[in-house]
Structure formats: structure tokens, C-alpha cells
Amino acid sequence: MRAKIESESGVVAHDIYGLTEISGPGVAGDCGCGGLHVWEDHYYPEIVDPETLQPLPDGEQGELVFTTLDRFGTPMVRYRTRDLTRLRPGVCPHCGRTMRVMDRVSARSDDMLIIHGVNVFPSQIETALLRIPEIAPHYQIVLTPTETLDLFEIKVELTPEAFSDNIRALETLRKRVLAAIKQIIGLTPKIILVEPNTLPRSEGKIKRVIDNRRK
Ligand SMILES: [Zn+2]
Structure with a gap:
């Protein structure tokens, strides 16, 4: 669908990720590397095992959880998104940003x-x-x-x-x-x-x- 939108409209499409409980759209965005940079100055992402809830190292697939770093009214600590993905280790080879890249969400843990x-x-x-x-x-x-x-x-x-x-x-x-x-x-x-x-x-x-x- 993205390729079709780009070829027919002439625009370059960028994927964004977000969830209402954290801030709505704008939690992560793609630079063209195929994944999405999480804006880690606002949201601290971790991947946990959806069964044991133990944190997993970068590169491993699991459930994405967020801790908000600058919210005062309704702060979230390890909020479970139910989205399954992984965090890529290291600097983005496409744009050089150091904020970690999450893969596109492949599935939901409750599905x-x-x-x-x-x-x-x-x-x-x-x-x-x-x-x-x-x-x-x-x-x-x-x-x-x-x-x-x-x-x-x-x-x-x-x-x-x-x-x-x-x-x-x-x-x-x-x-x-x-x-x-x-x-x-x-x-x-x-x-x-x-x-x-x-x-x-x-x-x-x-x-x-x-x-x-x-x-
Ligand atoms: Zn990048």
C-alpha cells in the first residue's frame, strides 16, 4: 500500500508509530531504514518476554514496553503495548541517528x-x-x-x-x-x-x- 501511495502521489511516505496511552502518534518514526527510531529522549523502550515479563537484550523479539520520561500527569512505567517487535542494536546505518530503531510491529502478543x-x-x-x-x-x-x-x-x-x-x-x-x-x-x-x-x-x-x- 505504501509503494502504491508513493508511486501514485509522488510523495515519500514515512511510517510513524504511537499509541494513545503514551502520546498518540509520534513515539517513533522511520528514516528510510525500514524500521522506526524511538524518540528515546521522551520514551524509554524495552523489549520483554511476554510470558515472564523479563527484559530481553537488543535484537531479540518480544513485547515492547514504554516508560515515559517527561510526563507528569499520567506517567507510565513499563507500559505494555502488546506489540511484538525488536530493538536493533547500535547506530542506524541509514541516517546515523543514535536513538534505537524498532522493527515494524509484526504482531500483537494478545492475538x-x-x-x-x-x-x-x-x-x-x-x-x-x-x-x-x-x-x-x-x-x-x-x-x-x-x-x-x-x-x-x-x-x-x-x-x-x-x-x-x-x-x-x-x-x-x-x-x-x-x-x-x-x-x-x-x-x-x-x-x-x-x-x-x-x-x-x-x-x-x-x-x-x-x-x-x-x-
Ligand atoms: Zn535512521
Whole structure:
């Protein structure tokens, strides 16, 4: 999306990161190095293990927490963002700034699903689906307990242009969707293609995960 915006508008896009509880946008910004510099004169970032909450060294993936350094009204100490990323060690080779660079947020710690013993993030499914232009990319993960392995299904919405009566074309598309997802998560879900605009939406967003295993 960023490449498309840049090529069609002629502007250079910069990614910014922030969260309402810390200051809104402006906690970190990219210089073009592919990550985002955290403005460490205002916010002290740490990466912690989301299970044990112990700090991890620079370079290791974990949950980003912030301590505010100059807020008086509502200071935050090791505020958990639930965002999973890592802090790159050393000076930025792209611009020379010394404030540490965080990777783009890859997932959220509270989104993680454990399916057939494998950690799966909905964002990984989304990444796979974005590679296939014929789908919306609206999807829904449905997990259903069975006597043996849990049933792992992904409903994927077709775009109006891709919707067709041609069974062979749909089957080819379904196989491409499966291959793209399998390549990223290493599992083989059942892919169900659904008609355009049929997945339920609430406030513009689809409920991405229906986990019938949780009672
Ligand atoms: Zn930089």
C-alpha cells in the first residue's frame, strides 16, 4: 500500500508509530531504514518476554514496553503495548541517528493463536492474503474442536471481479490461497472461498477469529 501511495502521489511516505496511552502518534518514526527510531529522549523502550515479563537484550523479539520520561500527569512505567517487535542494536546505518530503531510491529502478543501446537498470528494470514489480488482481503479464522485434531478453517472473501461460476478457476484460486498461507505458517488449513461482502462486519472491521475451542 505504501509503494502504491508513493508511486501514485509522488510523495515519500514515512511510517510513524504511537499509541494513545503514551502520546498518540509520534513515539517513533522511520528514516528510510525500514524500521522506526524511538524518540528515546521522551520514551524509554524495552523489549520483554511476554510470558515472564523479563527484559530481553537488543535484537531479540518480544513485547515492547514504554516508560515515559517527561510526563507528569499520567506517567507510565513499563507500559505494555502488546506489540511484538525488536530493538536493533547500535547506530542506524541509514541516517546515523543514535536513538534505537524498532522493527515494524509484526504482531500483537494478545492475538496469538495456538493451532495444532503451532503459534499462529492473524497478521500472518493477512500477509499471505495480501499477495493475492483476487481476494478482498477479508477473512475469518474458524477453529472447532473435534475428537482428534482441531478443525482449522479460513473463510476468504472473493472480490466482486474474482467471483465466478467457473469452478475450475475458483479451485485454482483456492489452491493458490492455501499455498500462500501454508508457506507462511506451515499448516494446512481448510480454505473456504465465500462470496463478496458476506463475512460479517462490525464498525468496518470483521471479527477475524471465531475460536469455538474456548468455552
Ligand atoms: Zn535512521
